[in-house]
Amino acid sequence: MTGPRTGAGQRRFSQVDVFSAHGLRGNPLAVVHDADGLDEETLAQFARWTNLSETTFLLPPTDPAADYRVRIFTTGGELPFAGHPTLGSAHAWLEAGGTPGRPDVVVQECGLGLVTVRRGERLAFAAPPLIRAGDVEPARAREILAALDLDPARVRGMAWIDNGPGWIGLELASAEEVLAVEPVPALAGLLKVGLVGRWADPGTAGKDVEVRAFYGDGTDFGEDPVTGSLNAGLAQWLVGSGRLPDRYVAGQGVRRHRDGRVHVERRDGQVWVGGDTVTTVSGTVRLPG
Structure with a gap:
């Protein structure tokens, strides 16, 4: 679940400050919810328009083990994985009403595969293996x-x-x-x-x-x-x-x-990378598709 659309072409939008407990001191992330139906050029164009280091798009998972799927774009193209977009996307998905299959973790599907995000005092992702x-x-x-x-x-x-x-x-x-x-x-x-x-x-x-x-x-x-x-x-x-x-x-x-x-x-041999996450902007964005 990522929240209902509010009108033709409108999708829920969040901007999350990641790695900061108070906002405005970390790394901002733009998150578009319910991004199914958007074509590749629209994703890339919107990421260029936000002009942030990364913009993410939340989609239904294709792997049954995942809670949601994310596509991660910089202003120059798509990434298979990135850390602050993982934490910010998980935060936005949960805040929008997403219910994970397990209460203690969120499982994200991205280009690199499945990434586990642990819930607790703050969100933390399991570092994926080095390629x-x-x-x-x-x-x-x-x-x-x-x-x-x-x-x-x-x-x-x-x-x-x-x-x-x-x-x-x-x-x-x-x-x-x-x-x-x-x-x-x-x-x-x-x-x-x-x-x-x-x-x-x-x-x-x-x-x-x-x-x-x-x-x-x-x-x-x-x-x-x-x-x-x-x-x-x-x-x-x-x-x-x-x-x-x-x-x-x-x-x-x-x-x-x-x-x-x-x-x-x-x-137990697994590196976890965590940070505080704060929503600084919420609303809707109008995109074709």
């Missing part, structure tokens, strides 16, 4: 260091942590070094790179590490405010290798004038 892991090719590594204007001596580790969007992760020596990075946009190319570094005093301002996410599509370059998929990949890499604890809070968004909090926990 690419391991060492980064030397030429690619040099390209990344040049684009981020980073001295190789400052990098403690670099690895593929791709769970759909194509992330590569870099561990730096400290949170301060993460915040000090000044990318060179002209060199960014098609990069999707995430940085992580520890705060010397864990729990500083309610966070243990600082994260930043950079992306380039060949024509544009930017920094994502708060990124669930990246934090999932970083946790699978660094918690799995013992370089981060089984439970921590990541801060992200400071350089984008945001203040997101990503709650990471590894339980």
